[in-house]
Amino acid sequence: MGIKERRAREKEHLRQQILSAARELFVKEGYENVSMRKIANKIEYSPTTIYLHFKDKADLLDFVCQETLLNLLNTLEQLKSEINDPVETLRKSGRAYVEFGLKYPQDYKLTFVVRPQFQKGLGLVEGTIGEKVFNCLRETVSECIRQKIFRQVDVDTTSQVMWSAVHGVTLLLIDFPDFPWVEQDTLIDAVIRTTIEGLKA
Amino acid sequence: MGIKERRAREKEHLRQQILSAARELFVKEGYENVSMRKIANKIEYSPTTIYLHFKDKADLLDFVCQETLLNLLNTLEQLKSEINDPVETLRKSGRAYVEFGLKYPQDYKLTFVVRPQFQKGLGLVEGTIGEKVFNCLRETVSECIRQKIFRQVDVDTTSQVMWSAVHGVTLLLIDFPDFPWVEQDTLIDAVIRTTIEGLKA
DNA sequence: TATTTAACTTTACAGTGTTAATATTATATC
DNA sequence: GATATAATATTAACACTGTAAAGTTAAATA
The missing domain is CATH 1.10.357.10 (Tetracycline Repressor, domain 2)
Known part of the structure; x- marks a missing residue:
């Protein structure tokens, strides 16, 4: 049953990656000037992946x-x-x-x-x-x-x-x-x- | 020489129209949610006309x-x-x-x-x-x-x-x-x- | 091995601010 | 009155935006 846990851990890890990339960009460039694409680029995922973790x-x-x-x-x-x-x-x-x-x-x-x-x-x-x-x-x-x-x-x-x-x-x-x-x-x-x-x- | 003055008056009038349309929309919908196109629509001009009166x-x-x-x-x-x-x-x-x-x-x-x-x-x-x-x-x-x-x-x-x-x-x-x-x-x-x-x- | 499930990506849409090129008009000159 | 000139407005286009839907891939279960 350790597989599910590892998966959950990975998911949480990505979530945190998104959050910290977002924070960094929001702080540096301002909320309005940050696009979902920019955040996605930073973590090297596709933009829509973010929507699997956050509503919008x-x-x-x-x-x-x-x-x-x-x-x-x-x-x-x-x-x-x-x-x-x-x-x-x-x-x-x-x-x-x-x-x-x-x-x-x-x-x-x-x-x-x-x-x-x-x-x-x-x-x-x-x-x-x-x-x-x-x-x-x-x-x-x-x-x-x-x-x-x-x-x-x-x-x-x-x-x-x-x-x-x-x-x-x-x-x-x-x-x-x-x-x-x-x-x-x-x-x-x-x-x-x-x-x-x-x-x- | 009254023509130039009338022209200037008309120009100023349009400027004021733009301003008041912008204010109305900004206040009602918030700066971010108002597009130049929306403002232009409201005064029944093309979007780019606004740029003849305001830088951006x-x-x-x-x-x-x-x-x-x-x-x-x-x-x-x-x-x-x-x-x-x-x-x-x-x-x-x-x-x-x-x-x-x-x-x-x-x-x-x-x-x-x-x-x-x-x-x-x-x-x-x-x-x-x-x-x-x-x-x-x-x-x-x-x-x-x-x-x-x-x-x-x-x-x-x-x-x-x-x-x-x-x-x-x-x-x-x-x-x-x-x-x-x-x-x-x-x-x-x-x-x-x-x-x-x-x-x- | 076949099927289901989860994770992720591609594509697409309707919208954005703004610029450059173009068209339209109104005025001034001949 | 016809033509040149200047002012004014528009169309088309570019490179973006947030996000929904559909498609793809890999892993887990049966």
Whole structure:
């Protein structure tokens, strides 16, 4: 019965090959500029083979993004386990979030801007990794409120405010690289500090 | 010599026809899903005629976005002229900015997300309308600092923080309509209030 | 060995942005 | 009014795109 398993392994291997070729191309050339043929060429298979593993191009994007989110989730969860002070955790998480976006700008846009455009309805909802990322942030914020460091406003509102801030600065820095920004670190710090200050009791 | 003028008028008229057809389609179906042929069909011209008026599809997008920015600029400048208290102006401007984005979500994304992707390098820089929009915000922030209501941090940093916040919440609300947001007005208010509080002296 | 099943490829279709060459028109000149 | 000239619009074509359907090949089962 080892044959079936080997076959399954081979299938999974090809699937991973497709995914990593797709990610590489999406990131390098942008989702729109990558064709199924390009991906197929890269892995030396025919274009339609991809369709045996993924429903369509958007589906492929979806799985690429899930990997990205998993990556982000790991970064944030590790951070949380390392620090005790919730405010400090939040500050560091915010920085890590923005830095993640700037380190993999194409991945970030793919996940948080392009994907929702191509998969209307399927936001960050349900038991997805995206939800876990948000929940990670939410827990930290929750702790800040519990310890009465933050104003006693709704946990969700507070978390969503925080997310808005980091999402906003990340995208602006990615999308308008030629805008006369103040020093990048200064701006990121200011955004996070301002938001945290504004949330304090 | 009235003939040349009439000709110029006719030319301008067609140009406007193209622009408004493009805007309508871009907004309704999304930039990627609109072809030059579709635009041409709508105005009952051949596809290539468009190229006599615009360099390419991205150029067309560019002019559509400029109109959007002009629209936003008018909204914000009128607001500023109506109110005296700079903090109140800033609060209202923030709200107006987000509401503008939510009222014309496709236009907003086209201008602030899609366009930069398709015209790398040409951000919001130079003497464009986009710059004027930012300057409008900047002036209000500047007044808040001058009156010592805000902390004495760099005007640019402060303005950019404000922009990050409103940009972030706008895009999140547009892109993830199915996320379990708190009540929309509550969130927008919380974002703006938090940022302003965080900036205060 | 014959047949079924899985994996993959070839072919094809209807659509894309864009260019070059061509045709049509309206104006200016004789 | 006829002809040359300029402006404007169109047709045809190219090299792509995502993807469905049919065909091919190799391996597993009977």
